[in-house]
Amino acid sequence: MTLADFASFVVLPLMGVAFLIAMIRLFLGPSLADRVVALEVIGVTVMCILGVLAIVSGSTSYFDVALVIALVTFLGTIAVAAYIQRRTDR
C-alpha cells in the first residue's frame, strides 16, 4: 500500500466523516454561534483535505488554497462575532 493509497482510502474518508459530523452540528445548532463554530470546523476540515490532496496529487499549489481558506474563515468568524455583539448592543 503506497502513501497515496493510504491517504486516499484511509485518511480522506476519516476527514469526510468529520466533515459530515460538523455538518450535522451546522444544521442542528441551536444558536447562531453554534453554527459559526461548526463552520469554523468545516473550514479546518477543508484545509486538512487540501493538505492530503497535495500529497496525493503531488501538486504543491493546494497549500496556497489552504492559506486562503484560513484567511477567509478567520475573517468570516470575526465578522459574524461582531454582528452578534452588535445585535445585542441595543
Added chain:
Amino acid sequence: MIEFVTGALLLLGAFFLIVAAVGLLRMPDLFMRMSTSTKAAVLCVGFVLAGGGVYFADLAVTTKVITVVVFVGLTAPVAAHMIGRAAYLEGVSLWEGTLFDELKGKYDPATHDPGSPAASSPQDGPGTQGIPGPEAPPVRKGTSNPRRPSKPR
C-alpha cells in the same frame, strides 16, 4: 521512511479532526463545543500540514506550511474568544450542570461594560445562585441579582 512519517502524521491529523468533530457534536454547551473544536482543530491542521512539509521536503512548501500553521495557531484562539464573548453577552445558556459562571455579574447588562462599579459589586460573585461551588461566598438574601434572564432561543 519519509512515507511512514508522512502517513503517521496524516493519521494523527485525521484522528484529531475526528475528535474535534465528535466534540462539536456531543458536547452539551456552546462553550465546551468551542473549546474542544478549537484546540483539536489547531492540532489537526498542524499535523496534516507538517505531513505535507515532510513529504515534499522543499523550502517553498515548508515556508507555506509554517505560515499556515502559525496563522491558524494565532487566529483560532482569537476567533474563539470573540465568538464566545459575543455569545455570552447575547445570553446563550450554559449547561445545566455548570458549577461556576465567573463572568456572572461582571458585565453591566445594559452597556456591556466590564468595569462599571454597579455591575462588579462583590456580592455578585460566582455561585450566588444555583449550585454553590466549593468555595462560594455565602449567599446574601435580597442582593442576588441575576445578570440577565436567559432568553429562550
